[in-house]
Amino acid sequence: MAIIAFIGNKGGVGKTTLAINIATMLNQTSPTSLLDADPQGSTLHWADMIDSESMPAIFDATGGVAKAVKKHRDQTEHLLIDCPPQLHSEQTQAALKLCDIAVIPVLPSPLDIWATVAVSEAIEAARKKNPDLKALLVINQLEPRTKLSRLVLDAISELDTPVASTTLNRRVVYRSSILEGKSVSQMGRPGEIAANEINQLIAEVLDT
Ligand SMILES: Nc1ncnc2c1ncn2[C@@H]1O[C@H](COP(=O)(O)OP(=O)(O)OP(=O)(O)O)[C@@H](O)[C@H]1O
Ligand SMILES: [Mg+2]
Secondary structure (H helix, E strand, O other), X not given: OEEEEEOOXXXXXXXXXXXXXXXXXXXXXXXXXXXXXXXXXXXXXXXXXXXXXXXXXXEEOOOOHHHHHHHHHHHOOEEXXXXXXXXXXXXXXXXXXXXXXXXXXXXXXXHHHHHHXXXXXXXXXXXXXXXXXXXXXXXXXXXXXXXXXXXXXXXXXXXXXXXXXXXXXXXXXXXXXXXXXXXXXXXXXHHHHHHHHHHHHHHHHHOO
16 A cells, blocks of 8 residues: 655646546556545646546545544545645645655656755655655656756756656646546557557656
8 A cells, every 4th residue: 555645836737637646546456545635636637627437536635634644544545635835835735744655747848956955855754753754856847858858857957856757748638638637548549659658657756
């Protein structure tokens, strides 16, 4: 049983996108639940659009992350938590206290990398109470082969937190799948490359 929290200090970096796609793909092989701990309720909105049965169970955890984890952890193999974009929110702090792995999406831009320094510090601080906490930065919305991307990849490797060697490219299917209540892995041919990225990332996250 692994608890994986998607955390960060900025909005719009891909926490919900990663949580939804990783949860759906994990659920294809073992029971997976996804807790929406963000008062914006993005994951719950997506859950409203689902019309397939082979989906992860999704629950509202905004009222208390620890309580929701306690309630759902025994019914599932993987428990994922989609957190709000504030490190110091009650929900993110609670998730950091009890998760096994913190996944931190980062956009390939200097502003986002600077903001990630605070996330690395928060992980260090959380380890005082949760010493086995593991963490992995994931570069999302990469536009490969640009000079900026190369510079950013170098800069991010200077941070204290390890960086996943799998990067997620910027792809329309990550957006269009949400509208259809699906994950990229359920989008057929147009989602194939994205689904491969997610699959590779899952292997890395579980091996962290
Ligand atoms: N790899 C990608 N390629 C293209 N679009 C993406 C990708 N990842 C995320 N997006 C889009 O970027 C936007 C922000 O993503 P998302 O909502 O997952 O971020 P978030 O970190 O959960 O934001 P918030 O902090 O506001 O909850 C969404 O419109 C999403 O569809
Ligand atoms: Mg979100």
